[in-house]
Amino acid sequence: MTSGQIPPRVSTKGVVLIAHGGQTSSTSPTSPVQPAVLRMIPVAGAIRLALRGSGVAIQRHRFRVRGWNGALASPVGDLNEALDAVVAEFGSVPVVLVGHSMGARAAARAAGHPAVTAVAGLAPWLPPGEPVGQLAGRRVLLAHGSADSITSPAETWAFLERARAVTEVSAVEVRDGDHAMLRRARLWHAIAAEFARAALALPSRDRALAAAVTATSGSRTVL
Secondary structure, three states, X not given: OOOOOOOOOOOOOEEEEEEOOOEOOOOOEOOOOOHHHHOXXXXXXXXXXXXXXXXXXXXXXXXXXXXXXXXXXXXXXXXXXXXXXXXXXXXXXXXXXXXXXXXXXHHHHHOOOOOEEEEEEEOOOOOOOOOOHXXXXXXXXXXXXXXXXXXXXXXXXXXXXXXXXXXXXXXXXEOOOOOOOOOOHHHHHXXXXXXXXXXOOOOOOOHHHHHHHHOOOOXXXXX
């Protein structure tokens, strides 16, 4: 061990890193009380409850600035730094990324980090041209609400088809689900929690839901 390094917590068996949404363009600093950040608290809570006693650490990441900002892809660098910090703290453990909206786009981009084994995009923002090669070898879930008027379900399903060329992807359509995941919130939370369990090879709590979030048959499951 190099002098000055903090030894990894040997009891930690994995990490779930949660990323919030944002805006197309903004260099304003994020706030812990902005709606996009607050929205992920119950998501994290549901995952924490589902993984209680498993030795998995749950972390909510807050981006430095609110926007994606074009070619800067500001949150991607943030998320890669957070992943480096996870490795420094916990060692070589599997990391599951769970992102909402802009955070889902950042999570998909950061999935190429060697620590990442799985990524879930909830109501993701995945415009045409988003790369997919970095997803190779990762377990992937895309979940989008049919009533989302902020990010495009059609673009998500188009991304899905391209991603399936490099890895197996599960797809869930939340019937009448909105972008903020407030409508049918319990289902959104359960989707994230059950996917985290599956990605970390933990027994399912809800077999039907577990089957939906891990199905890779080529069609999307409607819940």
